[in-house]
Amino acid sequence: MTAALVEHTVRSVAVQAVRRALDAVLDPELDEPITDLGFVRSIEVAGAAPGAEVTVHLRLPTSFCSPNFAYLMASDSKDAISALPGVGTVVVELDDHHDSALINAGLAADAGYRGTFGHEAEDSLDELRLMFRRKAHTAAMERCLTELLRADPALTEANVGTVLLGDLPAGRTKDALVRRRMALGLPTAPAAVVLVDHDGIPYPAEHVPVALRRARSTRISIDGNAHFCRGLLRTRYEGSGADQADRPEGAEPADHHHQLPFTVKENHP
Amino acid sequence: MYSKDGENYFIVDAHIALWDARPENQRNVHGKQFIDCFYDYHRNLSPEEELWTYEEYLYQGGERLMKDLFEDGYVDHAIFQPAYLGEFYRNGFGQTKEAYELAAANPDKLTYNHCFDPRDGERGLDRLRADHEKMKFTGVKLYTAEWHGESRGYKLSDPWAFRYFEECRKLGIKNIHVHKGPTIRPLDRDSFDVSDVDHVASDFTDLNFIVEHVGLPRLEDFCWIATQEPNVYGGLAVAMPFMHTRPRYFAQIIGELIYWIGEDRIFFSSDYALWTPRWLVERFVDFQIPEDMTEYAPITTDQKKKILGLNAAKMYGIPVPAGLQLPDADETATGPRQPERADIAGAA
Numbered sequence: 001m002t003a004a005l006v007e008h009t010v011r012s013v014a015v016q017a018v019r020r021a022l023d024a025v026l027d028p029e030l031d032e033p034i035t036d037l038g039f040v041r042s043i044e045v046a047g048a049a050p051g052a053e054v055t056v057h058l059r060l061p062t063s064f065c066s067p068n069f070a071y072l073m074a075s076d077s078k079d080a081i082s083a084l085p086g087v088g089t090v091v092v093e094l095d096d097h098h099d100s101a102l103i104n105a106g107l108a109a110d111a112g113y114r115g116t117f118g119h120e121a122e123d124s125l126d127e128l129r130l131m132f133r134r135k136a137h138t139a140a141m142e143r144c145l146t147e148l149l150r151a152d153p154a155l156t157e158a159n160v161g162t163v164l165l166g167d168l169p170a171g172r173t174k175d176a177l178v179r180r181r182m183a184l185g186l187p188t189a190p191a192a193v194v195l196v197d198h199d200g201i202p203y204p205a206e207h208v209p210v211a212l213r214r215a216r217s218t219r220i221s222i223d224g225n226a227h228f229c230r231g232l233l234r235t236r237y238e239g240s241g242a243d244q245a246d247r248p249e250g251a252e253p254a255d256h257h258h259q260l261p262f263t264v265k266e267n268h269p
Numbered sequence: 270m271y272s273k274d275g276e277n278y279f280i281v282d283a284h285i286a287l288w289d290a291r292p293e294n295q296r297n298v299h300g301k302q303f304i305d306c307f308y309d310y311h312r313n314l315s316p317e318e319e320l321w322t323y324e325e326y327l328y329q330g331g332e333r334l335m336k337d338l339f340e341d342g343y344v345d346h347a348i349f350q351p352a353y354l355g356e357f358y359r360n361g362f363g364q365t366k367e368a369y370e371l372a373a374a375n376p377d378k379l380t381y382n383h384c385f386d387p388r389d390g391e392r393g394l395d396r397l398r399a400d401h402e403k404m405k406f407t408g409v410k411l412y413t414a415e416w417h418g419e420s421r422g423y424k425l426s427d428p429w430a431f432r433y434f435e436e437c438r439k440l441g442i443k444n445i446h447v448h449k450g451p452t453i454r455p456l457d458r459d460s461f462d463v464s465d466v467d468h469v470a471s472d473f474t475d476l477n478f479i480v481e482h483v484g485l486p487r488l489e490d491f492c493w494i495a496t497q498e499p500n501v502y503g504g505l506a507v508a509m510p511f512m513h514t515r516p517r518y519f520a521q522i523i524g525e526l527i528y529w530i531g532e533d534r535i536f537f538s539s540d541y542a543l544w545t546p547r548w549l550v551e552r553f554v555d556f557q558i559p560e561d562m563t564e565y566a567p568i569t570t571d572q573k574k575k576i577l578g579l580n581a582a583k584m585y586g587i588p589v590p591a592g593l594q595l596p597d598a599d600e601t602a603t604g605p606r607q608p609e610r611a612d613i614a615g616a617a
Binding site for chain 2: 064125214225235
C-alpha cells in the first residue's frame with residue numbers, strides 16, 4: 001500500500017529536492033550547510049522513481065582540506081540523498097582532493113569511516129563533531145554578548161556573566177545562539193544564563209572576563225576560517241562564488257574583490 | 270631596515286623558504302596539489318600588483334631570493350624554515366642544501382634552520398647529529414603533517430619526538446618551529462589540534478616553541494595554550510597578508526595575540542616565497558586597529574618594531590643596530606597581558 005502510494009506520487013526526483021536535502025549537510029568545522037559554502041559542484045538525476053540514480057560531485061577549497069571533515073561531508077551527503085523518496089542509487093564523489101580515490105571508493109562500498117581509512121581511523125568521528133558544535137555555540141554566545149556590550153555602555157565585561165537569554169534583543173544573532181544551544185541540549189528559556197560552558201554551567205564572577213575573551217578568540221577564528229574557505233573556493237573554482245550564500249558574520253568589504261588574473265596552472269600532463 | 274616618519278624598523282623575516290616545486294621535481298600528483306594550494310593562497314590574498322605568475326612561483330632560486338628580501342624587501346635578516354615533503358617531491362620541497370650554502374655565504378643576512386622527522390627513529394637521530402656537526406644550526410622547523418610511508422602525520426608528544434627534543438637539548442638546538450598541518454593519525458581528532466605543543470612546552474621548558482601561522486586555523490586553541498606557557502611563541506606566516514583583503518580579521522588576530530601572549534612573543538614573516546616582504550612591511554607599519562574595535566588598544570610603534578624584527582633578533586642573537594633596541598614589556602609571563610587595555614567597556 002505504502003509502496004504503491006510512493007510510486008504513484010513520486011515519479012521523478014527533482015534536482016532541487018536533492019539540493020534541499022543537502023542543505024541539511026553541514027561542514028562540521030564551519031557549522032554551515034555545504035550548499036551555502038558552494039561545496040556542491042553538480043547534481044544529476046537519471047531515471048525515474050523509485051529507482052532514480054542521483055550523482056553528486058563535491059568540491060573543497062584546497063586539495064589538503066582535512067580528510068576526516070571531507071569524508072564526513074561526503075558521507076552525510078550520501079545519507080541525506082538516500083533518504084529521499086524515489087531515490088534508488090546514490091553516487092557521491094569528492095573531486096580534486098588528495099584523498100579523493102580513497103574516500104570515493106569507501107563511499108561507493110558504504111565502507112564507513114573505519115572501513116574507508118583503515119589503519120588511520122581508530123574509533124569514530126562523533127567526538128570531533130561534538131567539539132565543533134561546542135565551538136559554534138561558544139562563538140554564537142560571544143556574538144550576542146559583544147553586541148550587547150557595544151549597545152549598552154553601562155554594561156562591563158565583568159558583568160556579562162549574569163546576562164540572561166531573555167535580556168538579549170530578538171534577531172539573527174540570538175536565533176543562532178538558541179539554535180546552537182538546542183543542538184547541545186542546553187536550556188533555551190528566557191531565564192537561562194547566556195555565558196555558560198559546554199555543559200550549561202555559568203562561570204564564577206572572577207572567571208567571567210577570561211571566559212568571554214576566550215569565546216571571542218573562538219568567534220574570530222570561526223568567522224575568519226569561514227570567510228577564508230569561501231575565498232579559497234572562489235579562487236580555486238572560477239564562478240563558484242555564485243553558488244555561495246552570504247555570511248554576514250565576520251564579512252569585510254573586500255571579501256568579494258575580483259579574482260586576480262589566472263595564469264594557467266596545468267603546465268604539464 | 271625600513272624607515273618611515275622618522276622611525277627605523279629593523280626587519281627579521283622569521284620564516285622563509287627556498288623551494289623547488291617544478292614539474293621535474295614533483296614525485297606525484299600531490300606535489301602539484303601542494304604547490305597549487307600555495308598558489309591559490311597567493312592569488313587569494315595578494316594585491317594585484319604583487320601577483321607572480323605560476324612559472325615564477327614554482328621556483329625562485331637564490332639570486333631572486335636575495336633580491337626580493339634584501340634589495341627590495343627591507344629585510345635585515347631572514348631565517349630558513351625548510352619543509353622536506355619527500356613523499357611529494359623527488360629532491361624535497363625546501364632545498365636544504367641550496368639554502369644552507371646560501372646562508373653560509375651570507376651569514377650576516379641569513380640563518381639556516383634544519384628539519385627532522387621523528388619517525389626516522391634511531392637513524393634519523395644519527396643524521397641529526399651529523400647534520401648538526403656540519404651545519405651548526407640552532408633551530409629546526411617541524412611539519413607535523415609530513416607524509417612518511419604509511420603514516421601521514423605525527424604528534425610532538427609522540428615518544429620518538431621526545432627522543433629528538435632530548436637530542437636537541439644536548440646539541441644546543443633551542444628553537445623549535447612548528448607548523449601544524451592537516452592529515453594526522455588518527456583521523457578521529459581535529460587534525461589541526463595544537464594541544465601536543467602544550468605537552469612538549471611543559472616538558473622542555475628550556476626550548477622555545479614557535480608555532481607558525483599562529484596556529485591558524487586554530488587561533489583560539491593556540492592563544493589558550495600559548496598564554497599558559499612562557500616558552501611558546503607565535504609566528505605570523507600566512508597571517509600577515511590578511512592585512513590586504515581582510516584587515517578587520519587581521520586586526521583581531523593581532524589584538525588577540527597581544528592580549529594572550531604579549532608584544533614580545535610575536536614574529537613577523539613573509540613566508541617567502543608565498544609572499545614577498547616589501548608590501549607586507551610597508552603595510553604593517555601603516556596598519557592600525559580600526560577605531561570601532563574598542564576591545565583592542567591601538568597598536569603602538571614600539572609594538573610594531575618588536576614584531577617586525579626585534580623579537581626574533583633577540584631569540585636568535587642577531588645583532589641589532591645601536592639605538593634600535595627596546596626593553597621587554599613589563600608584563601606577566603603567563604595569562605592575559607594588560608587586560609584593561611583590551612576591554613570594550615574600559616576603553617569606552
